[in-house]
Amino acid sequence: EVQLVESGGGLVQPGGSLRLSCAASGFTFSSYAMSWVRQAPGKGLEWVSAISGSGGSTYYADSVKGRFTISRDNSKNTLYLQMNSLRAEDTAVYYCAKISSTSWQEVSDDAFDIWGQGTMVTVSS
C-alpha cells in the first residue's frame, strides 16, 4: 500500500524551530519529487516547498524562503522539513505529498497523487 506518514508537529514558541518528517512506503521513493503543503485552521491549501528525487533541486514559497529547508534521505525513504524562525502565521496542518510523475534531477511539475494524513504545527507563546 502506498503510504505517507508525517510526524514531528507540536507546539513551539515564536522564533523557535521544528523538524517535520514524512515516512514513505509502497513506492520507489527516490524516483519521485515530493512536496509539503500546509493548511491554516479554517483556511485553504498553501504550497510550501518541493524537492526533486535526487534532492539536488528545491523550490520554496516566498512566505517560507530563508526560514524553511526541505530535504530527503532516500536510504530511509523519508522527507523532511526543517522550520526555523517560526511565526504565528506558520500555524497549520502540514501535509507531505507525492508528485505524480517521476523525477530525478529536476523537480517535476505535476499533480499530487498521494497525501499524508498531516501533522499539526502550532506557533504560540
Add this chain to the structure above:
Amino acid sequence: AIQLTQSPSSLSASVGDRVTITCRASQGISSALAWYQQKPGKAPKLLIYDASSLESGVPSRFSGSGSGTDFTLTISSLQPEDFATYYCQQFNNYPLTFGGGTKVEIK
C-alpha cells in the same frame, strides 16, 4: 505567481443535482491543472489531473474540462459522499498555487 480564482466560494445543492465549479487562472497554464476533494479533518484527494484526466478509482460522475485560463469541475449527479470542499491547483510552474476552495453543502 499565478493566481487561481474559484467560483463560487460555496454552494448549496441537493442529491442528484448537477454541480459546476469554475477556476480561472491569472495567466495561461495550458492543461496543467488538478482538482482535489477535501473532507473535514482529512487530507485532500486527487480527482482530476491534466485538466480533464480522471484519477484512477474516482467515480465517473466527476469530470474536468478547460485549458489556458478557464477550467471547470463538474459533478454530474451529486451523491451524499460528495459534500466536501473542492480545490483547483496549477502545476504549470513554480510556485505552485491553489484556488481558494469551493464548499459544497447540502441544501
